Amino acid sequence: MIEKLDMFITLAREQHFGHAAQACGVSQPALSASIKQLEEQLGVLLVLRGSRFQGLTPEGERVLEWARRLVGDARTMQQELETMRHGLSGHLKVAAIPTALSYVPALTAPFVAGNPGVTVSVLSRSSSEILSLLENLEIDVGITYLDNEPVGKVTQIPLYRETYCLVTGADTEQATGQRITWRDVSRLPLCLLTKDMQNRRILDGILADASADVAPTLESDSIVTLFAHVQTGLWSTIMPESLATTFAIGTLKTIPIVDPVAGARVGLVATHREPHAPLISAVLRQARHLAQADKLEQESHL
Incomplete structure (x- = not known):
């Protein structure tokens, strides 16, 4: 049953029989048969079917919770036995x-x-x-x-606690300062992470608390992309200090942001x-x- 429950977890994640079968390394008919057998064993309908996957039944949602627990426990047991034998x-x-x-x-x-x-x-x-x-x-x-x-x-x-700094070109006007406020940062041409990233939502909250509205002229879900644009000298960005000191080298400078010194765990x-x-x-x-x-x-x- 554990193998069937594992397939069921994959189907719930992929929400597509073909994709789930591929992820499990089996054919689609084999996956469908395993899910059907699981339903027969449990005596409930787990999956809403039509021409394609249409979601889980209420019973299926409950079985999914148990499946995650049981499959997780089975993997833990197997790993414990393996560790006892081989370290x-x-x-x-x-x-x-x-x-x-x-x-x-x-x-x-x-x-x-x-x-x-x-x-x-x-x-x-x-x-x-x-x-x-x-x-x-x-x-x-x-x-x-x-x-x-x-x-x-x-x-x-x-x-650790993440604290923030401005990353900017070494030859920009703001690069001459030893620190900068959030309100001053908000007035710069900025490139920031997209709003689906929690870091961006944290920064937006800090800026709002500091009464500093910001409208970045470039957004990306890639930190590499942000650093590449800062390298052009046309943008600055806000980064955690630990990340900035790792990647902001050469023509870039990092400046601590204050008023307030904010962070996130x-x-x-x-x-x-x-x-x-x-x-x-x-x-x-x-x-x-x-x-x-x-x-x-x-x-x-x-």
Whole structure:
């Protein structure tokens, strides 16, 4: 039944029989037959069918919740047994918001160094996509914002506080200052992330609180694209300081934004489950160690 429940989860995610079959590595008739068998075993209709997928029945929505729990528990059991036999190994799947990508090596580098049997994949995703991927068991952990919008019932470990700076051309007028206010930033030609990105919604909130209206003349969901446009000298952008110091080199300059010095908490999230799979438990321990080290460093600067 676990295999059928896993297929059902995939169908609910893809909302298309053909795409779900491809994701599961089976033929479409085989997928349809497995879902039909699952319905017969449970004695309920799970999927609304027509010429194509039309959604889940109320019973299907409830079974989906149980399916995620049961499939997750089965994977945890299998990983525990594998760890008992061979030590910690496997493939860790991480998704991070784009503005946290420069931080990810602080987590993955020591983790892989301490667990040589583990390989890692890192995806760049929006905060809402990260929660969806977690829910559908497609990733193990995510790195995302914790406070600005609900993250649901997940295990959370705060990692650091994101603060912001202006990234601008080194030969621009504003590059001569040591700091800049949000209101002054709002008057510049800006390129920013699109509104579907939580970072943009956070920045819009800060600017609104500072009574600083902003109308960027260019938007993109790609940070690389924003930095490339700032390089032309025609735009500036607002970035987390950690990200800006990583990529703003050469002809670019970073300037702290004040009045106020604003920020947002970023942390590691994982599906709320006890016990966690060994791989997830190990990365949670690594995250707690990082968080504690960051806290001690901040206290030493006070």
